Amino acid sequence: MTGGRLLGDGRYRLDGRLGNGGMGHVWLAYDRKLDRPVAVKLLAMDRMRQRNRRVALTEDMRARFEKEWQSMARIQSPYVAAIHDRGEDRGQVYLVMEYVDGKSLDGYMGHGSSLTLEQTVRWSVQVCEGLADASDVDVVHRDIKPANIMINERGNAKVVDFGLARLLDMSETHSAGATWQYAAPERWQRSPGDHLSDLYSLGCVMYEMLTGNPPFASRDADFLEVGRMHLRHNPAPPLNIRQGIPEKLSQLVMKLLAKKPEQRPQHARAVIRLIRQVEHTPDAGTDGPGQLEPVGKPHVNTDYVERIREAEQRIRRLLADNGEYHSSVIEARSTLAELTGESGDSRGAADQYETLGEDCKRLFGPTDPRALNAFAAMARWIASPA
Numbered sequence: 001m002t003g004g005r006l007l008g009d010g011r012y013r014l015d016g017r018l019g020n021g022g023m024g025h026v027w028l029a030y031d032r033k034l035d036r037p038v039a040v041k042l043l044a045m046d047r048m049r050q051r052n053r054r055v056a057l058t059e060d061m062r063a064r065f066e067k068e069w070q071s072m073a074r075i076q077s078p079y080v081a082a083i084h085d086r087g088e089d090r091g092q093v094y095l096v097m098e099y100v101d102g103k104s105l106d107g108y109m110g111h112g113s114s115l116t117l118e119q120t121v122r123w124s125v126q127v128c129e130g131l132a133d134a135s136d137v138d139v140v141h142r143d144i145k146p147a148n149i150m151i152n153e154r155g156n157a158k159v160v161d162f163g164l165a166r167l168l169d170m171s172e173t174h175s176a177g178a179t180w181q182y183a184a185p186e187r188w189q190r191s192p193g194d195h196l197s198d199l200y201s202l203g204c205v206m207y208e209m210l211t212g213n214p215p216f217a218s219r220d221a222d223f224l225e226v227g228r229m230h231l232r233h234n235p236a237p238p239l240n241i242r243q244g245i246p247e248k249l250s251q252l253v254m255k256l257l258a259k260k261p262e263q264r265p266q267h268a269r270a271v272i273r274l275i276r277q278v279e280h281t282p283d284a285g286t287d288g289p290g291q292l293e294p295v296g297k298p299h300v301n302t303d304y305v306e307r308i309r310e311a312e313q314r315i316r317r318l319l320a321d322n323g324e325y326h327s328s329v330i331e332a333r334s335t336l337a338e339l340t341g342e343s344g345d346s347r348g349a350a351d352q353y354e355t356l357g358e359d360c361k362r363l364f365g366p367t368d369p370r371a372l373n374a375f376a377a378m379a380r381w382i383a384s385p386a
Contacts, residue, residue, distance in 0.1 A: 007089050012040055012096060028099065031084075037099045038084060042092055043164070065093055072163040077133035079126045081150065081160040100158050105146035105205070114212040114242065116340050116348030118308050120249075121279065121300050123149070124206050125272050126157040131202070132268035134162060135195045142193050144201035145182040146208065153316065155309045180223045181214045185259050188227045196261040199271060203256025203264075210238040210245050215257060231259070244347025246278040246298045280344065304343035311336040325363055330356065330370055337377065346384040353378035 005014045011033050018026040018039065029040040065086070072095075073083045085096035105123065109115050115123075127149060134141065141148075141162050150158045180188075184200035187193045207215040215235035216226050229235075235257065239250035252274045258264045265271045280299045315336060318329045333356050341349030357374035364370055 007040065007094060008085065008087050008096070012038065012085075014040060029096070031096070037101075039081075039097045039099045041095045041097060041161075041164075043094065062088075068163050069095065071137075071139050074137040075130075075134045075139055075162060076137075077130050079130035079156070079158055080133060080162060081158050083162075097160070098158075100150040100152050100160065102150050102152040105149040105151060105157070108151065109209060109212060110146065112212040114351065115209045116308075116352070117244075117246070117249075117278065117298060117345040118300050118305060118340065118343055118348070120206065120209040121275055122155075122305070122309075123151070123157040124202070124209065125275055127159055127202060127205075128268040128272045128275070130157075130159040131195065131198055132272070134159075135268060139163060140193065140195055141198050141201075142187075143179055143182075144198050144205060145179055146205060149205070153313070155312050181216070181226055183227075183230065184261070185231045186261060188230055194261070195268070196264050196266070199256055199264050199268065200258075200261075202268075202271070203253050206253050206256065207235065207238055210249070210253065211241040234259075242347070244298050244345065248277045249275070298347065299344035301343045304339055308336065308339050308343065311339055324359065330360065334374070334377070337381075341381050341384065346381045349384075350378045350381040353381060 006012065007014065007029075011031060013030045013032060014027045015030055016028050018028050020026075024041050024043040027040045027042065029038050030036075031038045069083065069086045075083075081100055082098040083095060084098065087094055087096075108119070127144070131141065131144075139162060141159065143161060143164065144159070148159060148161045150160055152158060182201040182204040184193060184197040187197055191197075204215055207213075216229040216233065234254075237250045237254055239245045239247060252265075252271070255274075256264055256271070265274065278299055279302050311332065315329065315332045318326065318332055322329060333352070337349045337352035337356065340352055353374050357371050357378060360368055360371035360374055
């Protein structure tokens with residue numbers, strides 16, 4: 001299928017391919033009726049056809065697709081990409097979804113790169129909100145992973161591809177790739193999974209947010225070996241992997257990674273309450289900025305959340321307008337690192353300054369003052385008690 005093609009009796013125009021995956025191709029499209037961009041996912045229905053030994057879609061397949069589409073469309077959440085429409089064109093089934101202008105969580109972490117505490121808390125809570133809203137209408141995702149969590153231009157998380165794993169019956173196919181790095185033990189035992197399986201997968205994602213890698217090996221490891229570890233091994237607690245992680249947050253991740261579903265938190269909203277325990281708000285009744293408890297321990301000061309989000313948005317705008325070389329971009333990145341440290345995440349500030357220093361060294365040379373200043377700031381935050 002090529003760009004410019006029309007679907008839905010001419011309503012949707014395919015403008016450009018956004019990506020490929022095990023569930024099909026995603027296109028940026030234009031809704032000519034409502035004058036808005038949308039995302040169109042052309043579903044990989046070949047497995048269903050082959051398993052049923054059919055060349056074309058059967059009535060049973062169409063009925064199943066319609067049922068799953070209706071389930072996905074019931075979800076009403078600011079943290080879930082909405083499903084607008086569905087259709088079939090020349091035997092190709094497609095879904096029309098809300099277009100999320102941003103990039104997936106994959107682009108922010110992994111391969112050893114972790115997130116700041118504020119980002120981890122913000123995006124984990126938002127994903128939980130989406131999972132809770134889906135659970136309210138009895139919809140399970142079954143494929144929570146970084147690639148299915150989009151971060152929009154406002155810095156908020158949106159979960160995509162709800163229900164598609166069930167639609168394509170992926171529980172019967174151990175496909176290679178990142179998906180199975182985040183699958184619950186019961187999924188490896190060919191169970192279709194439920195909302196508790198989604199929470200286990202969220203635990204895997206949060207583990208990677210905090211440490212830079214999934215709980216079991218790397219994303220490129222052999223998937224059968226990964227499955228054996230999901231079934232039989234317990235990962236090291238995040239706090240043992242990387243300094244500066246709140247103990248309560250590390251403990252929560254380990255609870256989410258419990259092998260038995262009944263030993264995990266039983267609802268996404270319960271997880272939200274536990275995540276919030278690492279947030280601390282200064283006492284408004286004191287003079288000045290107030291006191292934080294516990295002093296000297298990693299936390300997220302809620303007074304900084306909006307300022308951090310605004311700083312992230314400013315960096316994105318400056319990068320788009322000026323490029324990474326520009327002094328305004330470097331200054332904005334330094335500001336974000338300082339805000340991160342002041343919010344209670346000295347490790348996150350040090351990591352951001354280290355990345356900035358490496359970028360300045362690459363762009364301007366190892367002895368450039370901008371690189372040296374960034375590394376000096378990194379050392380300062382490493383030495384900071386909080």
